[in-house]
Amino acid sequence: MPKLNWHCLTFLLPKGIKLAYMPNKVFVLGAGSTKYGKLNESVVELALDASKEAITSAGITPKEIQSGYISNVFGVSDKQVHMAPVIMSNLGIPYTPGLTIESACGSGSVMLREAYANVAAGFYDCVLAVGVEKITQVGTVQSTTLFSYCSDFFYEGGNGASFPGLFASIARAYLTRYKATEEDLAYVAVKNHENGMLNPKAHVRKIITIQDVMQSPVVASPLKLYDCCPFSDGASALILCSEEFAKKKGKSYVEIIGSGRGASPAAVQSREDITTIPSTVNAARQAYQMAKITPKDVDFAEVHDCFTIAEVIDTEDLGFFKKGEAAEAIRSGATKRNGEIPINPSGGLKSKGHPIGATGIGQVVEVFDQFTGKAGDRTIQDAEIAVTHNFGATGASAAVHVFKKVK
Amino acid sequence: MPKLNWHCLTFLLPKGIKLAYMPNKVFVLGAGSTKYGKLNESVVELALDASKEAITSAGITPKEIQSGYISNVFGVSDKQVHMAPVIMSNLGIPYTPGLTIESACGSGSVMLREAYANVAAGFYDCVLAVGVEKITQVGTVQSTTLFSYCSDFFYEGGNGASFPGLFASIARAYLTRYKATEEDLAYVAVKNHENGMLNPKAHVRKIITIQDVMQSPVVASPLKLYDCCPFSDGASALILCSEEFAKKKGKSYVEIIGSGRGASPAAVQSREDITTIPSTVNAARQAYQMAKITPKDVDFAEVHDCFTIAEVIDTEDLGFFKKGEAAEAIRSGATKRNGEIPINPSGGLKSKGHPIGATGIGQVVEVFDQFTGKAGDRTIQDAEIAVTHNFGATGASAAVHVFKKVK
Numbered sequence: 136m137p138k139l140n141w142h143c144l145t146f147l148l149p150k151g152i153k154l155a156y157m158p159n160k161v162f163v164l165g166a167g168s169t170k171y172g173k174l175n176e177s178v179v180e181l182a183l184d185a186s187k188e189a190i191t192s193a194g195i196t197p198k199e200i201q202s203g204y205i206s207n208v209f210g211v212s213d214k215q216v217h218m219a220p221v222i223m224s225n226l227g228i229p230y231t232p233g234l235t236i237e238s239a240c241g242s243g244s245v246m247l248r249e250a251y252a253n254v255a256a257g258f259y260d261c262v263l264a265v266g267v268e269k270i271t272q273v274g275t276v277q278s279t280t281l282f283s284y285c286s287d288f289f290y291e292g293g294n295g296a297s298f299p300g301l302f303a304s305i306a307r308a309y310l311t312r313y314k315a316t317e318e319d320l321a322y323v324a325v326k327n328h329e330n331g332m333l334n335p336k337a338h339v340r341k342i343i344t345i346q347d348v349m350q351s352p353v354v355a356s357p358l359k360l361y362d363c364c365p366f367s368d369g370a371s372a373l374i375l376c377s378e379e380f381a382k383k384k385g386k387s388y389v390e391i392i393g394s395g396r397g398a399s400p401a402a403v404q405s406r407e408d409i410t411t412i413p414s415t416v417n418a419a420r421q422a423y424q425m426a427k428i429t430p431k432d433v434d435f436a437e438v439h440d441c442f443t444i445a446e447v448i449d450t451e452d453l454g455f456f457k458k459g460e461a462a463e464a465i466r467s468g469a470t471k472r473n474g475e476i477p478i479n480p481s482g483g484l485k486s487k488g489h490p491i492g493a494t495g496i497g498q499v500v501e502v503f504d505q506f507t508g509k510a511g512d513r514t515i516q517d518a519e520i521a522v523t524h525n526f527g528a529t530g531a532s533a534a535v536h537v538f539k540k541v542k
Numbered sequence: 543m544p545k546l547n548w549h550c551l552t553f554l555l556p557k558g559i560k561l562a563y564m565p566n567k568v569f570v571l572g573a574g575s576t577k578y579g580k581l582n583e584s585v586v587e588l589a590l591d592a593s594k595e596a597i598t599s600a601g602i603t604p605k606e607i608q609s610g611y612i613s614n615v616f617g618v619s620d621k622q623v624h625m626a627p628v629i630m631s632n633l634g635i636p637y638t639p640g641l642t643i644e645s646a647c648g649s650g651s652v653m654l655r656e657a658y659a660n661v662a663a664g665f666y667d668c669v670l671a672v673g674v675e676k677i678t679q680v681g682t683v684q685s686t687t688l689f690s691y692c693s694d695f696f697y698e699g700g701n702g703a704s705f706p707g708l709f710a711s712i713a714r715a716y717l718t719r720y721k722a723t724e725e726d727l728a729y730v731a732v733k734n735h736e737n738g739m740l741n742p743k744a745h746v747r748k749i750i751t752i753q754d755v756m757q758s759p760v761v762a763s764p765l766k767l768y769d770c771c772p773f774s775d776g777a778s779a780l781i782l783c784s785e786e787f788a789k790k791k792g793k794s795y796v797e798i799i800g801s802g803r804g805a806s807p808a809a810v811q812s813r814e815d816i817t818t819i820p821s822t823v824n825a826a827r828q829a830y831q832m833a834k835i836t837p838k839d840v841d842f843a844e845v846h847d848c849f850t851i852a853e854v855i856d857t858e859d860l861g862f863f864k865k866g867e868a869a870e871a872i873r874s875g876a877t878k879r880n881g882e883i884p885i886n887p888s889g890g891l892k893s894k895g896h897p898i899g900a901t902g903i904g905q906v907v908e909v910f911d912q913f914t915g916k917a918g919d920r921t922i923q924d925a926e927i928a929v930t931h932n933f934g935a936t937g938a939s940a941a942v943h944v945f946k947k948v949k
Binding site: 231233292400 | 618626637640665692805824
């Protein structure tokens with residue numbers, strides 16, 4: 136049963152002082168994830184596997200969960216929407232309420248923000264946040280069609296502009312304006328595959344070369360097959376809680392110190408400049424401001440690399456590189472695990488995979504693993520501040536979160 | 543851009559006193575709705591029509607909206623998910639973030655609670671809450687199939703137990719245990735059609751008799767065609783805001799004084815007693831407690847009558863009648879517009895219609911219209927406190943809200 140932590144303080148205050156709020160601190164107490172890939176389990180089984188791992192990781196019992204936040208887009212393709220009651224019932228807590236949040240490929244991070252806000256506001260002390268997607272069973276063509284419903288379908292998907300095409304337009308504009316090359320994009324893919332090889336749960340674990348990328352089949356010029364992330368199944372889950380709750384458990388955890396979200400015009404054609412994504416810029420500004428940090432303080436970031444060009448633009452929009460300079464920085468190794476600002480140590484969407492409802496939560500699982508000594512050979516040394524960035528469609532929606540290691 | 547109204551008060555407090563919260567008051571400043579029915583507009587057009595009416599009703603401009611909350615279940619069937627950016631862009635506010643919340647047929651009220659919580663916590667001063675569904679184009683058979691994905695599909699829909707069948711089981715159990723009759727159920731349909739005739743936006747505007755209901759084709763015994771609500775398209779929208787924002791606008795509005803949500807075991811077969819819905823009971827308890835009222839204080843209620851049996855059970859679970867006594871009360875006229883506790887003056891799901899993503903918001907539109915003199919001939923005289931109750935599937939999720947007329 137949700138507990139409302141609202142205690143009136145007026146009796147403590149001098150007359151005439153308006154009562155206001157301070158957010159509760161919010162922590163990630165546990166995290167879990169299925170492997171990402173072409174999986175046999177149902178959407179419900181995947182969500183349960185990740186949830187149970189997160190619950191165990193947090194050292195709690197299901198009964199301590201006061202609310203469930205699910206992120207999912209195409210449950211209909213696995214014949215289960217209204218997923219929260221099914222997940223909660225199967226976790227043995229059928230009277231615990233939940234809901235599903237959808238914001239296309241950004242569902243996970245947008246859901247995280249709602250779960251965060253509810254704990255920050257004192258509605259709940261402990262919640263489950265689980266993202267899940269099960270899509271590979273419908274095949275690549277049908278997946279591409281379904282995903283196109285996440286675009287502004289009247290202007291985009293309905294006229295044949297599916298996401299590879301839309302991101303190809305963005306890539307062409309970027310490469311033209313900033314004199315970057317297709318080979319620069321290939322560096323993103325090669326680096327993320329290197330990282331993904333070290334992630335046992337990654338979908339595509341395969342070392343690739345610049346030549347492999349350049350010679351892979353063209354999907355939508357200038358993007359080739361290895362510029363594109365895979366369609367994946369998978370689920371990732373977190374336990375979020377208040378400070379008091381976290382302290383009682385006496386274990387390692389991670390603090391959410393910043394949260395922001397933003398929006399862009401839905402159709403790419405309506406944007407003033409398609410080499411930047413306004414939703415990312417706005418969400419990052421809010422998150423950094425709340426966290427009281429600048430991009431220079433960030434030790435690593437998980438960003439939304441659905442296509443290689445996206446990672447290039449993301450790293451500029453998040454303030455890690457100046458406009459037009461990311462491609463060269465990436466080529467120089469600045470975003471490798473031992474670089475100036477490691478990007479996507481998990482392997483990113485490109486190698487770890489992209490189960491769209493789970494992706495934004497999976498990024499936080501990586502942060503949790505990095506900050507609690509579970510990232511193995513892909514550990515970023517001495518990292519204390521991390522950022523996750525996840526968007527929907529071509530960035531029509533986005534959310535950015537900042538995390539701090541609790542020592 | 544969302545404004546975080548969090549002001550630290552620690553400097554005002556004696557040392558050692560833990561800082562806590564009091565919720566902001568939240569108001570319904572405007573409301574709008576499309577007609578419900580078999581409509582030609584797209585899901586986006588419907589959402590826009592309702593949103594624009596709510597914006598006009600509230601006397602605001604779109605730019606004053608800081609966040610959008612959408613409720614929708616089967617956008618995929620009209621080829622548009624990730625609806626918030628499309629709606630916001632078409633309202634001329636493409637940089638205003640939004641998200642979609644899904645909880646089956648309870649999506650609207652579950653979304654309302656999130657929108658409410660965000661304003662109550664001070665995240666936003668003014669938000670748009672719009673529910674929408676566009677489903678009739680796929681036909682009755684495909685709609686029934688899609689809707690069955692909202693059940694616990696592994697146990698229910700997947701074994702042929704679609705919603706008419708599940709509610710028939712519930713009805714049979716109720717009629718057996720409480721000696722109520724099929725004719726008692728028919729009284730619900732007749733009363734809601736009477737009310738719906740007075741609602742220009744209702745889907746099924748047709749006076750029916752007890753005999754009409756009793757002689758209509760059996761859908762799933764004991765439920766007949768006129769025991770079932772229609773499949774509808776439609777959208778309903780609200781503008782929610784803080785007290786300061788409402789006062790600036792200087793117009794009539796409605797206060798949300800209670801909000802609760804609950805859950806039940808997902809599958810009907812897993813419930814201890816199928817003649818009551820635990821999610822309703824728990825949500826109502828929370829909402830009444832927050833509103834500091836008892837069921838006796840309620841002047842009218844909009845409840846979830848997807849099937850006539852549901853209204854019977856709802857009115858008991860909400861505390862208006864003792865267990866097993868609703869059927870007799872309904873037969874006696876207690877729930878008519880001039881009765882002891884008027885139920886569904888709008889016509890309810892049964893006559894007004896049931897566009898599943900919109901229903902929970904549409905109930906609040908009725909409350910707003912009732913409290914601001916827009917309900918015409920269906921006005922409940924001297925009403926000051928109203929309740930809305932909306933659930934998902936067979937009540938696996940539910941939310942209850944309490945509203946107060948601001949004089």
